[in-house]
Amino acid sequence: MARQLIYHTLVMDLDVIGYYAGVLANYGAHLGQNKPLCDYDATPYPWGSTFGCLGTLMADAELVEEVPLGSTDRLAFIFRSGGRLAAVTYATNTSYNDLHWRPAARELKGVTLACPAGSVEVRDMYWNEVPGLKWSRGRLRLDLDEEPLFIFNKRLSPAAFADLFRKAGVAPVPLALSFNPVTDGAGRVNLRLAVANNSGRDQAGVKVDLRPSAGVPLRHSPLSIAGLWLAPRLVEVGTIRAGETAVVEVPTAYEARLPLEMGYLRGVVTAAGGAEYAGEDYLWLLPAPVAAAAPKADGDLAEWEGRPAAWLAYQRHFNFSYRWEQFLEGEENFGYPSYTLDGRVAFWAAWDKENLYLAARCDDDQPLAGPGEKVRVRLAVAGGRERWLELVPGPTGRLSAALDGKGLAGAGMKLEAQAVKLEAAVPWRELGLAAPAAGQVLTFDLFWTDLDREQGKLYSGTMHWAGGSRTGGRLILAR
Incomplete structure (x- = not known):
């Protein structure tokens, strides 16, 4: 209360x-x-x-x-x-x-x-x-x-x-747990558990409990709403010396062909002597299959829309009891009241040896209602610096595309009555990845700024896809 x-x-x-x-x-x-x-x-x-x-x-x-x-x-x-x-x-x-x-x-x-x-x-x-x-x-x-x-x-x-x-x-958590999706040589997705020992002394008998709460005598309850792809289990970690981090990989049943959104995970770390700490995160995974042929960046999404899309939409609106982290700006304009902004974005990814391909359909009852509507994408290859792709659609059907402020040639758009369709091809050399391969994982997030006009006033708001994630969303280069 x-x-x-x-x-x-x-x-x-x-x-x-x-x-x-x-x-x-x-x-x-x-x-x-x-x-x-x-x-x-x-x-x-x-x-x-x-x-x-x-x-x-x-x-x-x-x-x-x-x-x-x-x-x-x-x-x-x-x-x-x-x-x-x-x-x-x-x-x-x-x-x-x-x-x-x-x-x-x-x-x-x-x-x-x-x-x-x-x-x-x-x-x-x-x-x-x-x-x-x-x-x-x-x-x-x-x-x-x-x-x-x-x-x-x-x-x-x-x-x-x-x-x-x-x-x-x-003060750091004495036994801090983090989650990170990785892939093995066969292209399967594993979950990497990292336990950092910040307690100042060696910790023996360390375990990570991923079992559901029923029958587990813990103060914190393990929990997963990431679907059946993660089997509940008790993971043995062993002894972790003071100041060190132990890493264990857990196999999953995740198929890297379907997006995984808002997959909540909570694990409980225990150690000899009764120590108990919990770690949590939200997983957002976007698979990018190999493109059979390079998509033409013209805004025609026919080659994309037959595949499962990832979605950016406000599942939990800004109201008296909720405030979801997908909202970055203008959150009061989404949901009840006042339903002023009501758009959503479906998006896809694909790749080949030359480019990373991205496509988005921004559903909106008032497309391009004012200046400032745009899509931004945060990208980073493993070990590389963060890069920003910005796509700004224009009312004349011309798309302004830039990667870290540098113009991007391979981009196009299509403006419809209640949608803006965008496509872009980002060269791997611009992202610092010389040899892309199936199984590689990139940091990924998508941001959308929407504007709508109601009763003569212009309202704006920005949402992003990987809400609640401590490590950011992930894009997986699938086979």
Whole structure:
């Protein structure tokens, strides 16, 4: 309830908070999805007290900005209330907010803020002063959990106060788990598990549990919604020396001919002595089969549309309980309310020895409603630098294509009543790959900026494909 109220008052900036957070009394029935704040006999529930307390405290709060919490994927919301500058954060305050979903990591130990002693005051989620704060060498140390923690500014400038969170130090996870798709010599896709030992001492008996939660006595539950291609198993890793990383490859049943989107994975790392840590990621995989013949970059997608496409569309809209990380800009214009932006993109990839071929169909009821509509693609070969392909369609049917600002000749478009169709051929030499081969994996993501006009006003928004991924999407050169 506390996190929901913070989200409603700051992110959504709702005028009438109570309507969305719960009904005051039960009236003999639980109706809809609202949580009643009182039991049948009018006894307040615990979340009812939180609603009344925090809702009152945050009633006049106005969001100033949201800033990253150091190098983590967490956020801090900076706001003003009663003339004071303050911030709120918690261990699960990620940019892909879902109040019905508990992420794997629910604690952040050893968060440090560089500020002089007494320059800020720290309060709990009911704004009671937190006792026993410790400053050391000009740094305040905090341990975050799922309960919101408020930090009030006392004598820092607004810029210095925001920098506290942008430059926050965070202790590394003692046993950190990451996932990475790779291919073997036969072209099959394996999942590479990397466990980094940041604990400062050797860890024996390390295991990664990928089994479902039923019957597994763990505080964190392993979970996969990546489909049946990943068999549940307990992976033996063994001993990992302090400061080292162990890597284990797990075979999968994934067929590199179908896109895999938003494949959530959570594994639990355990070690002798009872240590337990969870790691998670979203997998986004785009297969690129060998092109039988080089596609002509003219915007005619007949040679593409018979194949399974990857999709960029807002499956979870920006509303009172969700904020999905696929939204980058103008997220309030997608979904309910107001359905102002309603487009989607289907896209494909293929390759041969000379080029990487990309095609996209941008479905839109108002194609090219204003300047600024474009598709951007992030590409990187293994060991290479990140490259950006930008495709800007024009109302006359001319496509402006550039790779890192350098014009690209092999590109074309076709403008239709409710779609813009794009094609591009990117030479491998421009990507720094001399000898492409089946099984190679590239970093890949696609971004689309859409503009629509409603009631005389122009609205814009940007989405990207590989939302929630810590490592980015992947493009696999298939056979």
